Amino acid sequence: MKFIFADSLDYVDPAFDFIADRSPAERQPYWDDAYPHEILGYAPYDGVLVSRGIVGDHRVKGKYTASQARRFRLVGARKFLRLDKPEFAHLEIFGDCGAFTYVQDERPPYTPAEMAEFYDECGFTHGASVDHIIFDFDAGLVGMAGGSAEARQRFDITLENAEGFLREARAMDADFTPLGVVQGWSPDSMADAARRLVAMGYDYLALGGMVPLKSPEIKLCLEAIRHAVPASTRLHILGFAKADDIDSFHGYDISSFDTTSPLIRAFKDAKQNYYLPGDGLALRYFTSIRVPQAIENPKLQRAVKKGMFRAEDLVRLEALALGALRAFDRDEAELEETLHHVLVYSAPLFEEKPHEDCKDSPTLARLAQRYRATLTERPWKQCSCKICRDAAIDVIIFRGSNRNKRRGIHNLAVYQDHIERLDLKRAVEPSDDLPRRLCAAEQ
Amino acid sequence: MTYLAVCAQQSSEHKVLSFAAKAADVLRFATIDRIGRDAQGELNGFQRPQVAAHIREIRDYLEKPDAVLPNPIVVAFTERVSVEELETGVVRLSIDMSAGAPGLVVDGQQRLSALADLDRDFQVFVSALICRDEAELRRQFVLINNTKPLPKSLIYELLPTVGDLPPRLSRRSTASDLTARLNFENTALRGYIKQHTCPEGIIADTVMQKIIMESLSNGVMRELIRGPKGVERCVRLVSNFFEAVKKTWPEAWHGQKPNSSRLLHGAGIQAMGDVMEVLAERAGARSVEDFRDGLASLKDKTAWTSGEWHLEGEVRRWNSLQNVNRDVALLKHYLVGLVKADLRRKAKLAPAPLLESTPAPS
Numbered sequence: 001m002k003f004i005f006a007d008s009l010d011y012v013d014p015a016f017d018f019i020a021d022r023s024p025a026e027r028q029p030y031w032d033d034a035y036p037h038e039i040l041g042y043a044p045y046d047g048v049l050v051s052r053g054i055v056g057d058h059r060v061k062g063k064y065t066a067s068q069a070r071r072f073r074l075v076g077a078r079k080f081l082r083l084d085k086p087e088f089a090h091l092e093i094f095g096d097c098g099a100f101t102y103v104q105d106e107r108p109p110y111t112p113a114e115m116a117e118f119y120d121e122c123g124f125t126h127g128a129s130v131d132h133i134i135f136d137f138d139a140g141l142v143g144m145a146g147g148s149a150e151a152r153q154r155f156d157i158t159l160e161n162a163e164g165f166l167r168e169a170r171a172m173d174a175d176f177t178p179l180g181v182v183q184g185w186s187p188d189s190m191a192d193a194a195r196r197l198v199a200m201g202y203d204y205l206a207l208g209g210m211v212p213l214k215s216p217e218i219k220l221c222l223e224a225i226r227h228a229v230p231a232s233t234r235l236h237i238l239g240f241a242k243a244d245d246i247d248s249f250h251g252y253d254i255s256s257f258d259t260t261s262p263l264i265r266a267f268k269d270a271k272q273n274y275y276l277p278g279d280g281l282a283l284r285y286f287t288s289i290r291v292p293q294a295i296e297n298p299k300l301q302r303a304v305k306k307g308m309f310r311a312e313d314l315v316r317l318e319a320l321a322l323g324a325l326r327a328f329d330r331d332e333a334e335l336e337e338t339l340h341h342v343l344v345y346s347a348p349l350f351e352e353k354p355h356e357d358c359k360d361s362p363t364l365a366r367l368a369q370r371y372r373a374t375l376t377e378r379p380w381k382q383c384s385c386k387i388c389r390d391a392a393i394d395v396i397i398f399r400g401s402n403r404n405k406r407r408g409i410h411n412l413a414v415y416q417d418h419i420e421r422l423d424l425k426r427a428v429e430p431s432d433d434l435p436r437r438l439c440a441a442e443q
Numbered sequence: 444m445t446y447l448a449v450c451a452q453q454s455s456e457h458k459v460l461s462f463a464a465k466a467a468d469v470l471r472f473a474t475i476d477r478i479g480r481d482a483q484g485e486l487n488g489f490q491r492p493q494v495a496a497h498i499r500e501i502r503d504y505l506e507k508p509d510a511v512l513p514n515p516i517v518v519a520f521t522e523r524v525s526v527e528e529l530e531t532g533v534v535r536l537s538i539d540m541s542a543g544a545p546g547l548v549v550d551g552q553q554r555l556s557a558l559a560d561l562d563r564d565f566q567v568f569v570s571a572l573i574c575r576d577e578a579e580l581r582r583q584f585v586l587i588n589n590t591k592p593l594p595k596s597l598i599y600e601l602l603p604t605v606g607d608l609p610p611r612l613s614r615r616s617t618a619s620d621l622t623a624r625l626n627f628e629n630t631a632l633r634g635y636i637k638q639h640t641c642p643e644g645i646i647a648d649t650v651m652q653k654i655i656m657e658s659l660s661n662g663v664m665r666e667l668i669r670g671p672k673g674v675e676r677c678v679r680l681v682s683n684f685f686e687a688v689k690k691t692w693p694e695a696w697h698g699q700k701p702n703s704s705r706l707l708h709g710a711g712i713q714a715m716g717d718v719m720e721v722l723a724e725r726a727g728a729r730s731v732e733d734f735r736d737g738l739a740s741l742k743d744k745t746a747w748t749s750g751e752w753h754l755e756g757e758v759r760r761w762n763s764l765q766n767v768n769r770d771v772a773l774l775k776h777y778l779v780g781l782v783k784a785d786l787r788r789k790a791k792l793a794p795a796p797l798l799e800s801t802p803a804p805s
Contacts, residue, residue: 025503026610028660058772066772067661070717070779074662074724121783296495312475 001246002256003419004094005045005412006239007081008054008063010263011035012409016402018394021293023402030068035082036263036409037091040386043083044412047091047125049258050077052110052118053098059109060101076123094258095119095176096128096238099208103133107157112164120174127169128238130161131181131208139217141186151185158183158208159193163200179206179236187224194225198233204255205229206236215245222252243415247281247422262415263408267398271370274396274407275414276379281425283418286379287370288398288407289325289342292349294318296400300348309348321345322397328375329393335375343368385413444472444538448571450526458526458573460534461515463566466558472538473518473546475555494553500609501557505565507607515568516551517587519580524573536571546571549584596648597639617668618655621677622648630682631689635707645700650709650766654716655681663723680729684719687734695747702762706747709766714774721782740785741778752777 011033013023023032037043055069056062062069072080077093095118102109108130110118119127132154138146147155162180169178180197182205184190194205207225210218218237225235234255240246243261266273272285294300294314304311324341327333343364347355350363358364380388380395387410388395395407448462504510520538523545527535538545548555549572558565574580602608602616603623626636626644636651637644655677658664664677689696692706701708706715722728722737746752746761754777764770 022499025500030661058769058776065661067657070657070720071661074721293495295498 001250001254001419001423002046002092003416004047004049004092004236004256004258005036005263006049006051006258006260007035008051008260009068010260010405010408012039012402012405014039018391018403021400036412037088038082039406039409040413043088043091044409044416045091046256047094048077048081048083049094049096050081050124051096051098051101052115053101060098062101073118073122076121078123092125092256093123094126094128094179094236094256095122095124096179096181096206097130099131099133100211100239108132108161112161113168116165116168116172116174116178119176120169120172124176126179126204126236127174127176128179128206128208129158129165129181131158131183132161133209134158134183134185135209136185137209137213137217138186139220141188143188144192145186147185147189155183155185155189155193159196162197162202166200166202177204178202179204181206181208181238182225183208184221187220190221191224191228194233195228198229203232204234204236206238208238210237211239211241215242215248218242219249219252222249222254226252244283246419250422262411263405266408266411267404273398274374274379275411276382277414277417277421281418281421283414284379286374286377286396288396288404289371289374290346290349290398291318291321291325291342292399297349299352303348303352308352314345314348317341317345317348325393325397329378335372338375339368339371342371383410383414385410387413444468444540446536446538446569447529448534448536450528450532450534456575457579459570460526460536460573461568461570462536464569465564465566466555466561469516469518469548469555469567469569470559472540472544473548474544475552476547497553498557500611501554502561503609505557505561505563510565512554512565512567514551515570516555517549517570517572517583518546519549519572519574519583520546521574521576521580524571526573547580549580550587594639596637599648599652600639614656614659615652617659618652619648621655621674621681622651624674624678625651625681628678630678631686632682645707646712647701647709650712654713654719657716658720662720680723681719683729683731684715684722684734686731687738688715690731690735691738691742692745692747695745699748704748705761705764706745708764710764710771710774711747713766713771714778717775718778718782721779721786725783725786737782737785741781744781745778 009030011030013027013032014034015024015027015032016022017024027033036045050072053060054063055072056064056066057069064072077095078084081093083091083093097108097110097115099108110130112130115130116127134147134151134154136148136151141147158181166178166180168174169176180200180202182190182193182197184193190207197205205225207218207221210221213221222235231253235253236255237257240257240259241261243257243259246257262275265275266288271287273288274286276284276286278284292300294317295311300309300314303309304314321341321344324333324338328335328338343359344355346367347353347358347364350367351358351361374396380391380393387406391403391406394403395410397403446462446464448460450458450460453459505512523539523542525537525539527537529535551567554567558567572580572583574583599615599619600623602612603620605616608616622636623638624630625632626634626638626641626648632646632651634641635644636646636648638648655664658677659668664680667673667676667680670676688706695704695706699707705711718738718741719734722734726733726737728734728737748761750761752759752761752764752774754773757773759773764774
């Protein structure tokens with residue numbers, strides 16, 4: 001099972017100075033920054049997925065600047081991602097449309113021909129057909145029942161585009177492997193789409209629209225699709241948000257999936273921000289410690305603008321919190337004292353009140369409990385990856401993209417190991433006991 | 444706290460005086476009064492929030508041993524100061540600190556914030572203004588901070604002659620230097636670029652700098668400028684490209700102005716900047732002839748001076764394209780698409796190479 005990382009310019013500055021809290025003045029974004037495979041010294045994934053919607057163009061505003069997007073299209077994905085070295089030659093580069101960026105539109109903004117051209121021109125190894133997301137998933141519907149008029153229209157658009165896309169890819173003798181995207185409003189409608197994609201000639205299918213679905217729902221879809229297509233048909237899950245749950249998906253013979261979850265959980269989750277390998281095949285999670293930049297954090301700045309806090313006071317509390325954490329890391333400060341400084345600075349952020357006025361609030365109590373667990377365990381000292389060795393306690397501080405994305409990249413590395421352990425486990429177990437696995441997964 | 448100060452005769456209503464003080468001391472006798480509202484909704488204070496990036500840039504500069512800061516921090520007082528005349532024009536200023544800092548920083552808060560973090564004994568000039576009341580003090584703040592900035596094109600033209608600039612400006616400086624060379628050396632664009640010192644130019648200098656900066660940061664000039672004779676080669680590249688443009692569309696170039704030809708307009712120049720990148724990067728174009736070959740496919744598909752543009756699903760009158768992001772992006776996409784299609788066609792027509800194809804020269 002291949003773990004494909006969905007990138008959206010997720011790099012960090014290797015020269016970032018944690019003490020001065022800044023990049024060198026002459027830093028040039030992208031050029032002086034390092035992708036996960038550069039900062040770790042190896043690729044913590046089997047491939048990278050780039051969405052056209054993330055790159056952006058004159059219709060869809062992406063995450064790339066216009067000049068980065070132009071460069072991407074001029075030099076190709078591999079060179080742009082700096083995967084053009086022999087040690088990364090085995091990595092696959094998947095492309096898709098990024099259907100979430102045009103989810104509101106009546107039709108996708110791209111034609112099958114221009115997407116095929118885009119993949120070919122940019123040197124993708126795999127390219128997904130032009131799909132349109134269907135909402136209102138209902139696991140209970142049987143056969144082709146149900147589905148709103150809009151869902152059915154999107155179903156037809158996705159299949160029509162898949163047909164055109166395969167034709168274009170063949171006509172241009174494209175170098176990439178085309179993936180037919182499955183969209184549907186129920187397991188059976190997806191199975192029908194999958195059957196038709198196979199009939200068109202696809203032998204690699206990608207399941208779209210999985211992001212809002214819960215794990216058991218995704219499994220129902222996979223099961224229906226697996227019944228409808230030959231065993232040789234490979235399956236990819238697009239935007240697999242339930243990446244932590246991947247061990248329960250083994251029985252479905254998934255060839256590959258893409259996700260960005262381990263990275264973004266580092267800074268978009270309320271508590272599970274830092275990964276470590278756990279007992280058996282599990283992962284362990286820790287909450288990162290929020291110390292935002294006093295004069296850059298939008299919420300604190302809003303409070304300063306309104307006159308609720310003085311900027312100078314916030315700066316002082318911020319320095320106390322950071323100083324205490326560093327001292328704690330050097331064994332020069334006690335846990336409770338450190339925690340206190342962090343919480344005093346957390347009060348304006350979480351409660352918009354001075355610490356004195358809200359120190360017993362449930363929010364701060366919850367925070368204190370999670371922070372205490374993190375500080376007690378010192379997980380950053382339990383990891384030997386290059387990031388944790390270099391950044392020490394800063395990897396666990398929730399503050400700015402350089403710390404947050406470093407933590408995310410560390411998570412990618414832990415996650416890749418996790419996937420490998422699962423694969424190894426599968427290799428020594430009989431692989432034909434699907435029913436038992438299905439039951440085990442639902443428990 | 445007391446300071447010896449010089450006093451200027453300016454107004455009978457206010458006293459104005461000047462002295463040198465350490466930044467840390469300024470922050471002891473004066474506070475930065477940020478604008479906000481109290482519980483009753485009354486407005487108080489006046490300073491904007493700190494701007495982190497701005498402070499960082501000032502700090503980078505002040506860390507250098509040869510840094511100077513000749514312009515003063517302006518501090519206003521309405522009470523708790525006394526001025527004793529020692530001799531004509533020289534006074535002793537006494538600041539009563541018993542009830543906290545009586546002064547308010549009217550100008551220079553970002554500089555002070557930068558200095559506050561700086562581990563260095565650095566004195567600044569303080570201009571102190573003693574005024575009647577808070578209202579007068581705010582009036583001074585508005586007047587002092589409402590100055591008209593210098594025209595950008597003047598600053599940009601000066602940049603190449605100034606050393607040791609913050610990186611933000613030094614990248615602009617390189618682009619400004621290349622632009623000036625294109626305008627004043629023997630190039631296809633000589634005299635064409637409107638600069639502060641070349642007001643009769645036709646193409647906006649900021650637009651020319653924009654395409655150059657893009658190329659320097661993510662395009663063909665990035666490598667080029669680092670090589671031997673980098674600056675000359677960059678100037679030559681742009682010159683050769685625009686020479687080819689002139690030869691391809693002479694009627695849309697000669698004697699035209701931005702309002703009569705979109706080719707000389709911000710939208711056209713920016714879009715052509717992208718075309719230059721594609722031809723240089725994908726086809727290895729460097730000479731006038733290389734670029735002319737590449738531009739030939741566009742010749743009859745433009746509407747620089749009349750007619751209509753047929754931009755995917757959108758028909759636009761020639762003069763309805765404006766120098767706004769959306770229009771520029773649309774035009775870029777259209778022209779670059781045609782050029783790339785042409786390059787693909789040529790690649791297919793080319794006989795299969797006997798040997799492994801050599802990479803395009805860069």
